[in-house]
Structures are given as structure tokens and as C-alpha cells.
Amino acid sequence: MKKLINKPEDVVKEALAGMAAVHADLINVDIEQQIIVRKDAPVKNKVGVISGGGSGHEPMHGGYVGYGMLDAACPGAVFTSPVPDQMLAATRAVNGGAGVLHIVKNYTGDVMNFEMAAELAAAEDIEVVSIVTNDDVAVQDSLYTAGRRGVGVTVLLEKIVGALAETGAPLAQVADMARQVNNHGRSMGMALTACTVPAAGKPTFELGEDEMEIGIGIHGEPGRRRAKLVGAAEIAETLTTPIIDDLELKAGEQVLAMVNGMGGTPLIELYIIFNELERILKGKSISITRSLVGNYITSLEMAGCSITLIRLNDELIKYWDAPVHTPALRWGR
Amino acid sequence: MKKLINKPEDVVKEALAGMAAVHADLINVDIEQQIIVRKDAPVKNKVGVISGGGSGHEPMHGGYVGYGMLDAACPGAVFTSPVPDQMLAATRAVNGGAGVLHIVKNYTGDVMNFEMAAELAAAEDIEVVSIVTNDDVAVQDSLYTAGRRGVGVTVLLEKIVGALAETGAPLAQVADMARQVNNHGRSMGMALTACTVPAAGKPTFELGEDEMEIGIGIHGEPGRRRAKLVGAAEIAETLTTPIIDDLELKAGEQVLAMVNGMGGTPLIELYIIFNELERILKGKSISITRSLVGNYITSLEMAGCSITLIRLNDELIKYWDAPVHTPALRWGR
Numbered sequence: 001m002k003k004l005i006n007k008p009e010d011v012v013k014e015a016l017a018g019m020a021a022v023h024a025d026l027i028n029v030d031i032e033q034q035i036i037v038r039k040d041a042p043v044k045n046k047v048g049v050i051s052g053g054g055s056g057h058e059p060m061h062g063g064y065v066g067y068g069m070l071d072a073a074c075p076g077a078v079f080t081s082p083v084p085d086q087m088l089a090a091t092r093a094v095n096g097g098a099g100v101l102h103i104v105k106n107y108t109g110d111v112m113n114f115e116m117a118a119e120l121a122a123a124e125d126i127e128v129v130s131i132v133t134n135d136d137v138a139v140q141d142s143l144y145t146a147g148r149r150g151v152g153v154t155v156l157l158e159k160i161v162g163a164l165a166e167t168g169a170p171l172a173q174v175a176d177m178a179r180q181v182n183n184h185g186r187s188m189g190m191a192l193t194a195c196t197v198p199a200a201g202k203p204t205f206e207l208g209e210d211e212m213e214i215g216i217g218i219h220g221e222p223g224r225r226r227a228k229l230v231g232a233a234e235i236a237e238t239l240t241t242p243i244i245d246d247l248e249l250k251a252g253e254q255v256l257a258m259v260n261g262m263g264g265t266p267l268i269e270l271y272i273i274f275n276e277l278e279r280i281l282k283g284k285s286i287s288i289t290r291s292l293v294g295n296y297i298t299s300l301e302m303a304g305c306s307i308t309l310i311r312l313n314d315e316l317i318k319y320w321d322a323p324v325h326t327p328a329l330r331w332g333r
Numbered sequence: 334m335k336k337l338i339n340k341p342e343d344v345v346k347e348a349l350a351g352m353a354a355v356h357a358d359l360i361n362v363d364i365e366q367q368i369i370v371r372k373d374a375p376v377k378n379k380v381g382v383i384s385g386g387g388s389g390h391e392p393m394h395g396g397y398v399g400y401g402m403l404d405a406a407c408p409g410a411v412f413t414s415p416v417p418d419q420m421l422a423a424t425r426a427v428n429g430g431a432g433v434l435h436i437v438k439n440y441t442g443d444v445m446n447f448e449m450a451a452e453l454a455a456a457e458d459i460e461v462v463s464i465v466t467n468d469d470v471a472v473q474d475s476l477y478t479a480g481r482r483g484v485g486v487t488v489l490l491e492k493i494v495g496a497l498a499e500t501g502a503p504l505a506q507v508a509d510m511a512r513q514v515n516n517h518g519r520s521m522g523m524a525l526t527a528c529t530v531p532a533a534g535k536p537t538f539e540l541g542e543d544e545m546e547i548g549i550g551i552h553g554e555p556g557r558r559r560a561k562l563v564g565a566a567e568i569a570e571t572l573t574t575p576i577i578d579d580l581e582l583k584a585g586e587q588v589l590a591m592v593n594g595m596g597g598t599p600l601i602e603l604y605i606i607f608n609e610l611e612r613i614l615k616g617k618s619i620s621i622t623r624s625l626v627g628n629y630i631t632s633l634e635m636a637g638c639s640i641t642l643i644r645l646n647d648e649l650i651k652y653w654d655a656p657v658h659t660p661a662l663r664w665g666r
Contacts, residue, residue: 004606014608018608055601058601265337266596267391278354303634
């Protein structure tokens, strides 16, 4: 295992300490409890928006805490759900009196723990609505999930919903927007290499020198199929076609497109995939109106990529374009 | 070789096409000539600021073209200097009548070609000043360079100098600022793994499962020494001590600190290195006043990191904080 770490058991806390030092202007980090909270939380009369999940997917979710996006994030151990107590503490910390939205990726552990946290919050008279993202078209029911997994859409949803919450919209409306974005978004990913969880010390799976894994989630869990490595054009086609079909995207529609790196893939390759994605969509007269290319939801040092498309309308574009100021996404201020 | 590419010979042009599609609001890309130019270039009466070098270091330099940073970038083939004709075309494209600054990393090929481009520009009555960055404390005279290599400082210098140029400052002043930043900045890097140039198809060097290379440049060229892999604390110490010594940083001084990933290292590890860097500097009463953590000057998919420190003063902080709007760095607008 070759990593820039000290002891495996200290990885998350030391990374949080680093994050706290780099972004002291934006976030407060409770390193013991593992909670990242927006500096000015709770914002009075604003819906608090929180998310969380295993570590190892950076910059998700902690990198999205700040103005116009999340109010708090609670990272678990690497590839392990945070516990209900963390989520409850985050919920309390961002409760400005207008209720709290929990954004939960559909992985069994996360869903269960967020449910328990929501019950605990309700017992303290904090109104919580949970929405579960499930955008991964690769598989129905997989290693860690019943139903579709929640992946790339989660990041884009956090941006759009965070912008709406920033306007002072009520909890029901913020939750409706979250459901809308999830319904109109789909993703699919692939891996060229596995990754190694520090505490495990060995790769989560093995891939031959000429193989790739199609339809991975974000933990290196098995996907649709293992296949012989092909070129970028064919890979982009393999990932994009099921998304277009499932979303029933039609000529004349417009999308927000993300080409996401899994952590170990250089930007030059992600731009090549984007070039292929654009060609495919142009061939179907679908316009990429907004886009994002880079490492946004990762699996440690895994090489590979995922593609996410969200059907856009004017309202979603407005909230996508609204100012955001977080460690990992920033524009407009 | 496992990469998200089509034919190795098409990597740079296809990545440029992807970049052009993603960032059409910011840049114009001449894919044939391999030149990335700021959308509103030439800006009348503003010093044009350009840089260039081999591809494979993304987001450098193309990702830094835009308001408040570079006016143009000319990427060569992977790990290969661009040619003088490219540099000349970029120089022409950004000449708004106030002259052009060439920012050149000290690699023999780049220096030679930029010199020739400057002569060609002079023959067309375009005033050019070249400044050469040479911040790498790891080695004197290495595989591709006489003297120190130009590495991480180049990125930070492009930001600071670009902000000054945006104010309408004259060429001599912009060049002076560039020299000042270079003189007050130093870097050192290390690799956990090698990387593979697409056209070569095999790794640039071999490293054992328990080895690391200390003092690499940005092409996987040999460094100071090969050593047994150690923990993040010791790695940070090994990289930081020569920088502090060489800069003669003293208690009470303040720095801009960059922890840069080489392309294949996940963000969670870079935050751990930053945490160690902060501990080391705090121990010497040196303050990190500004910082940047992420993949900014890379070597394809190499795993590893580099640390860059620049001694700050109020003027440098002012230009660092000034708005910037490029594909890879954005704040304040």
C-alpha cells in the first residue's frame, strides 16, 4: 500500500485537521466528532442542508460545505457510513429554525443511520426531511444497496438545492427541488484500477492489465461487467447510452453534464472523455448547457471516471449559476 | 498502459477539444496550432502574460488562462516543449500594445524555444520580456535542465503576476514582480509511483512496492535519492526542510503554501500532508497566511506530491487575493 499517510487509523482525523487549517475562513471542523460545519451556521430562518457518508470520496461531502451549498457534512471512516450521533450533532448545528434537509446517498448503511438521526432530531423538535439519491443506472441491488446507488447526482443536487435554500425557501420546497433533481439525473461509472482502503491494506478487487470494470459504484464494488479495456470513445458510449435511455432524453433537450474522475485519473484524460460525451450528445441534438469536469466524487486513488447527466430547465440553471463558496466549488463570489 | 484515451498521438488535441467545449465562456482554443487564448484577448494596453510547456501537467498551463492570470498558453506534446511558432502565435494573439511577458519554466527545451520565440516577436516589433522560474530545491543540474528546475512556483507566480498585469501595470513592473515571486519561492516534490507517457506506453521509471523517489521534477525524472517509503510526517519534513533552509525563512515570517498532487494522489492524502506542513511551520513560528491544496501542476497519473512555499508581503497578498477567473482557479467573481 503506497499512500501519503501516517497510521491508517488516523487518516480521517488528520485529513480533517488539514482541511480545517486550509479552509478556516469557510468551515469549522469538529475533529473528534467528525463534523464539518459552515462558519456562520446556524443561519437564522434558512433551511439547513446536510449530507454525509464514508470518507474516501473527497471533495465530497466536506468540500461542499459553505455559502450556497451544504451547511454541514459528517464523514464516516473510509467507505463507512457515519453514525447517527454525528448526523444528529450536524443537524443540531445547522438548525436555524426552518428545519433541516438530509441528503442521503442510497447505500444501506447511510440510509439506516440517517433514518435514525432523523428520528432523534424529531424527538428534539427539529423538523427533518430526508431525500435519498439513487441515480446510478449501472445496477439494481448491488453489494451495499437495495435499489439503485446514489452517486454523482448527489454533488450537483447539493449545489442546486443549496442555492435554493440560500434564498430562504421553506423546507417542503427545498425537498421538492431535491427530488426533482434526483429524478432528472442519472450516472454511470467505470474503473481502470481498484483502490485500497487504508485499514485493509490491499486493493478492494483485482483487475488485469487489459481489463476494466464497467458500472462500479464509488467503493470499487463490482459493477455490470468486467470487460477488455477499450478506447475513450467506446467507454464514453458505454457509460452514456444507458443514461440517455433511462432519462429518455430527447432531441432539443439540454443537460448539465459532469465528467468526474475517481481520484487517480488525470485531468487530461477527463477532458478526452468530455470531448467524446459532447460528440455523442451532439449526435442526438442534446445540448450541454452547463458542465463540470474534474474530481468531485472519488474512490480514493482509483483510476476511472463517471458520467452524470441532469435534464435542465431554466429554474435549475438559475440555481446552478447562483454564487457558491465552498472549499471545492466556488463561483460568483 | 491503462488510460482513458483513444490513440496516443491524439491525446493532446482531443483533450484540447474537450477543454474548448467545457470552457467556451473563458477561452478560445486553436486545436491545430495548440494555443489556448483568453476569450477577450488582446486586451488593449494590458501586458499580455503567456506561458507554455509540455502537456501532461494539467491544469497547468491552459487551466490558468483567463481574467487575472494568463492571456495565453501553448501546450506541447506530452512532456515535450512547445515549438517557437506556437509561442510566437500566442505572443501575437495577446499583444495589446503594452508588450508581452513570457513565463518560462527552467527546462532546457522550453528555455531555448521561448528564446527563439522572443527573437521572432522582436523582429515583429512586439516587446517581450522573459522570466525563467527555477524554484526546485531538489537538484542542481538534472536530466533535462541546467540549474534548478522550474516547478510549483510557476503556478502561483502566474496568479500573482496576472493580477498585477490586470491593473494595467507596465511590462517592466510586471516582469519585476515575476522575478520577485520566483526569488521568494521554493518547491520540492516526491513520487510514490511513476507515470506513463502515452506515446511511450511504459512507465518512465520503476519504483519498488516499498520505495519512493525524493526530489522529482514534473516528468518523473530522477530526484535526489530513492528511499524506503515512510509516513506522511517524515515525507513532509523531508520536503519542507530544504525549502525553509534555502529561503532562509525566519520566525515571524508568513508564507503562501501549496500542497500539490502529482495527478494520481487523492485529496484526502494531500490534506494529511498539509496538516504535517502546518505543524512543521508552526514549530518554527512561520505562518501560513494563504494556501492551496489540490492538483495544480501534475505529472499525468503519478502518485506523489510537492510542496511550494512563497515568502509573502502585503503586496503579494493583495495580488494573490485579487479576483481570478480561469478554468482551474477562480475566486472573487
